[in-house]
Amino acid sequence: MRLSKTLAAGAVALTALVTLTGCGDDGGDAAAGPLSGLPQANTMAELQKFITGTGAQCSELRPSDVDGMIDESKDPAWSIKEREVCDDDLILLLIDDMAKFQEATAKAEANGGFGRDFLIGQNFALTAVGDEASQLLMQGGLTRMSCNPGDRESLPTGFTAKDGLAKGCFTTDYMPD
Missing domain, CATH: 1.20.5 (Single alpha-helices involved in coiled-coils or other helix-helix interfaces)
Incomplete structure (x- = not known):
């Protein structure tokens, strides 16, 4: 009993x-999932604080007409909540829906090549980052996202690749020169 x-x-x-x-x-x-463990930022101020916390430069955050992601930020298919530029060379994107963002990137890549690498967190993406800043940001916890099948095929041994949220996209800890 x-x-x-x-x-x-x-x-x-x-x-x-x-x-x-x-x-x-x-x-x-x-x-x-592919975004687990990645940093997140809900505002541009939080994103700027994250960037500078890695040692990368981001002193002046403002709207700008610096080329890159201008049209995409206005298109709802990309699910970009906010776009700002930091120091005229780093484009910051807050993303509402990362799966939609990756789908739009994959579609752009399939339609003639998008040619952009993104460093991503759970709900943001960065582009036009220099080599030194990219390494600092990746050491800070970001991962590189690509929707180019050639990138995955040419990944050197020893680096990881995780399937992304959209077909054809993946994330990796490898940043080419």
């Missing part, structure tokens, strides 16, 4: 533990 009560109590405790921790197929997939 005592054994059956102990087993019943154990089963109840296990059921409660699984329910509270969200264990199971869905929770596991979400935790292991």
Whole structure:
């Protein structure tokens, strides 16, 4: 009798533990997704603070007509919430829906080559970054996103590649020169 009560109590405790921790197929997939562990920023001020915290330059944050992602930032298909430029060479994009952003990037790449590399966090993307800044940002936790199949095929051994949120896109810890 005592054994059956102990087993019943154990089963109840296990059921409660699984329910509270969200264990199971869905929770596991979400935790292991391509964006897990990446930094996030909900405002441009948070993004600027993240960038400077890595040692990369970002002293003047402002709207600008610096070429790059101007038209895309106005197109809802890209899901860009806000676009700013930092020091006239770093384009910062806050993203509402990263899957839509990757889909639009993949579509642009398939339609003649987009030719842009992005460093991404969970809900932002950066482009037009110099080599030194790119390395600092990647050491700070960002990953490089590409939707160019040739990039994945030419990835040197020892670097990781994770499938992205859109077909044809992937993220990697490799930054070409």
